[in-house]
Amino acid sequence: xxxxxxxxxxxxxxxxxxxxxxxxxxxxxxxxxxxxxxxxxxxxxxxxxxxxxxxxxxxxxxxxxxxxxxxxxxxxxxxxxxxxxxxxxxxxxxxxxxxxxxxxxxxxxxxxxxxxxxxxxxxxxxxxxxxxxxxxxxxxxxxxxxxxxxxxxxxxxxxxxxxxxxxxxxxxxxxxxxxxxxxxxxxxxxxxxxxxxxxxxxxxxxxxxxxxxxxxxxxxxxxxxxxxxxxxxxxxxxxxxxxxxxxxxxxxxxxxxxxxxxxxxxxxxxxxxxxxxxxxxxxxxxxxxxxxxxxxxxxxxxxxxxxxxxxxxxxxxx
Amino acid sequence: xxxxxxxxxxxxxxxxxxxxxxxxxxxxxxxxxxxxxxxxxxxxxxxxxxxxxxxxxxxxxxxxxxxxxxxxxxxxxxxxxxxxxxxxxxxxxxxxxxxxxxxxxxxxxxxxxxxxxxxxxxxxxxxxxxxxxxxxxxxxxxxxxxxxxxxxxxxxxxxxxxxxxxxxxxxxxxxxxxxxxxxxxxxxxxxxxxxxxxxxxxxxxxxxxxxxxxxxxxxxxxxxxxxxxxxxxxxxxxxxxxxxxxxxxxxxxxxxxxxxxxxxxxxxxxxxxxxxxxxxxxxxxxxxxxxxxxxxxxxxxxxxxxxxxxxxxxxxxx
Numbered sequence: 001x002x003x004x005x006x007x008x009x010x011x012x013x014x015x016x017x018x019x020x021x022x023x024x025x026x027x028x029x030x031x032x033x034x035x036x037x038x039x040x041x042x043x044x045x046x047x048x049x050x051x052x053x054x055x056x057x058x059x060x061x062x063x064x065x066x067x068x069x070x071x072x073x074x075x076x077x078x079x080x081x082x083x084x085x086x087x088x089x090x091x092x093x094x095x096x097x098x099x100x101x102x103x104x105x106x107x108x109x110x111x112x113x114x115x116x117x118x119x120x121x122x123x124x125x126x127x128x129x130x131x132x133x134x135x136x137x138x139x140x141x142x143x144x145x146x147x148x149x150x151x152x153x154x155x156x157x158x159x160x161x162x163x164x165x166x167x168x169x170x171x172x173x174x175x176x177x178x179x180x181x182x183x184x185x186x187x188x189x190x191x192x193x194x195x196x197x198x199x200x201x202x203x204x205x206x207x208x209x210x211x212x213x214x215x216x217x218x219x220x221x222x223x224x225x226x227x228x229x230x231x232x233x234x235x236x237x238x239x240x241x242x243x244x245x246x247x248x249x250x251x252x253x254x255x256x257x258x259x260x261x262x263x264x265x266x267x268x269x270x271x272x273x274x275x276x277x278x279x280x281x282x283x284x285x286x287x288x289x290x291x292x293x294x295x296x297x298x299x300x301x302x303x304x305x306x307x308x309x310x311x312x313x314x315x316x317x318x
Numbered sequence: 319x320x321x322x323x324x325x326x327x328x329x330x331x332x333x334x335x336x337x338x339x340x341x342x343x344x345x346x347x348x349x350x351x352x353x354x355x356x357x358x359x360x361x362x363x364x365x366x367x368x369x370x371x372x373x374x375x376x377x378x379x380x381x382x383x384x385x386x387x388x389x390x391x392x393x394x395x396x397x398x399x400x401x402x403x404x405x406x407x408x409x410x411x412x413x414x415x416x417x418x419x420x421x422x423x424x425x426x427x428x429x430x431x432x433x434x435x436x437x438x439x440x441x442x443x444x445x446x447x448x449x450x451x452x453x454x455x456x457x458x459x460x461x462x463x464x465x466x467x468x469x470x471x472x473x474x475x476x477x478x479x480x481x482x483x484x485x486x487x488x489x490x491x492x493x494x495x496x497x498x499x500x501x502x503x504x505x506x507x508x509x510x511x512x513x514x515x516x517x518x519x520x521x522x523x524x525x526x527x528x529x530x531x532x533x534x535x536x537x538x539x540x541x542x543x544x545x546x547x548x549x550x551x552x553x554x555x556x557x558x559x560x561x562x563x564x565x566x567x568x569x570x571x572x573x574x575x576x577x578x579x580x581x582x583x584x585x586x587x588x589x590x591x592x593x594x595x596x597x598x599x600x601x602x603x604x605x606x607x608x609x610x611x612x613x614x615x616x617x618x619x620x621x622x623x624x625x626x627x628x629x630x631x632x633x634x635x636x
Contacts, residue, residue: 082392
């Protein structure tokens with residue numbers, strides 16, 4: 001349960017008077033989310049999600065909100081921030097920065113099929129193309145600089161074999177400069193639980209609070225490592241049909257350049273490293289008052305080991 | 319049938335490659351509309367309306383499109399223009415300025431009930447409040463200046479009694495300066511066929527191509543003259559319960575000022591005059607190639623006569 005800041009109905013009803021969305025019908029806390037407090041809000045006008053930001057740096061919030069607004073007005077099915085009567089996306093509620101966004105229909109898929117991976121690939125390509133005209137700038141906050149800082153913090157907690165694996169990967173990544181790959185606004189956290197499907201079609205992507213400017217192909221690697229596994233619990237190799245579907249649908253809209261295809265194995269490892277590190281960090285350096293279940297870091301350590309293994313199966317992007 | 323410019327599927331499919339809305343599913347001409355060519359467009363992503371502008375001045379289009387975008391991001395259920403990959407709402411198709419907007423759900427009501435008039439009043443008030451932060455400026459293109467010009471054009475076609483009624487009303491209106499009333503972006507053409515309802519709730523308002531900056535209360539008068547009649551065919555007096563519902567729901571969100579309440583009878587007449595004039599103009603000075611059925615000007619001449627009659631029933635806004 002991740003409601004850090006309670007919001008009363010009377011409080012919200014008063015707050016909504018500064019918006020053009022009608023009057024409050026119902027308010028329902030959302031259990032997921034580790035960075036923010038979220039509520040489903042229903043008004044006489046429609047269905048929304050209210051977010052109170054608990055720890056994201058205030059200076060970064062406009063990047064996320066303007067990105068969502070930009071993508072939404074390009075037709076990408078993502079939460080559209082609602083502007084208040086003062087024409088601002090960001091307001092204040094209960095002493096926290098807060099925003100209201102549209103609520104998307106659909107359900108997340110625990111076990112996406114090949115066709116679902118194709119839907120995701122197409123949407124990701126459309127999102128990358130739409131994002132090219134976005135003017136905001138925020139370096140991916142979980143990029144190489146953060147890896148090194150997080151690694152230094154978690155290293156004392158690791159047993160020697162794990163520490164060696166981490167050092168080896170950081171060294172490997174530092175030898176591969178990816179700065180020349182095509183870059184732009186990426187979601188960078190588009191796991192299965194951040195996408196919604198409705199009647200076989202992708203109906204929404206949300207949770208842009210790890211978005212930033214990074215290589216487009218890195219975004220695809222993050223997706224492959226979560227969506228395209230043979231079996232997320234028992235066999236974390238990439239499933240060939242799912243991976244080909246993801247990449248094929250993506251490339252039908254935005255063909256990968258030679259350099260991106262060449263970097264694909266490195267990007268799969270980078271994407272595994274980033275989530276191994278964040279899970280290690282959440283486990284060994286939990287934040288005060290953190291109430292959520294910590295995801296097992298071993299999941300991504302094993303993915304990293306599989307992607308880095310000599311003779312790992314063809315990455316299908318070359 | 320109002321498709322002035324045919325669009326082929328192959329042509330549209332190519333045009334859509336400059337958008338992030340997926341690939342073309344179907345294309346269906348829309349029969350209504352007298353200013354533009356409209357199509358329903360379904361893509362792998364969603365449902366849209368394609369509009370090709372046939373005669374609106376190109377310089378005015380950004381005012382309408384930015385207004386719709388502004389209102390949509392404030393939560394007003396109106397068509398949201400989709401930006402293309404160049405981040406523009408306005409593009410070109412088949413040699414015409416063209417735009418793609420979201421398609422709203424719901425159906426228009428031919429005979430709105432009292433509760434529907436209340437829904438409309440509440441939405442209109444929210445729209446007016448949301449529009450206050452809109453920065454665009456376009457004087458209502460069917461305002462007093464246009465009345466005088468249109469009157470001069472249609473006068474030679476009127477029999478003496480009608481011409482006298484027109485002159486009398488223009489003289490009456492010129493004695494009532496309304497410039498000091500609260501002004502802002504108004505729809506100015508929110509007839510029953512420009513609103514959609516779904517499950518008893520207003521689900522959309524569209525056709526903003528007569529919008530402009532004018533008195534908020536004038537917008538309300540345009541609505542009253544179409545939504546709140548006792549019987550649109552047989553008794554064009556204002557129905558008291560419907561009019562009270564419209565005004566009451568509006569004022570619960572945006573209370574009318576004393577000056578607005580005082581001007582209400584004048585505004586009802588101004589709103590009738592504007593549509594009487596435009597219908598006379600369409601009838602007596604049809605545009606070349608105009609294919610649509612001309613609405614009967616007598617409908618609004620009679621409304622004007624009823625609103626202007628000595629001893630007309632209380633206007634319920636004082």
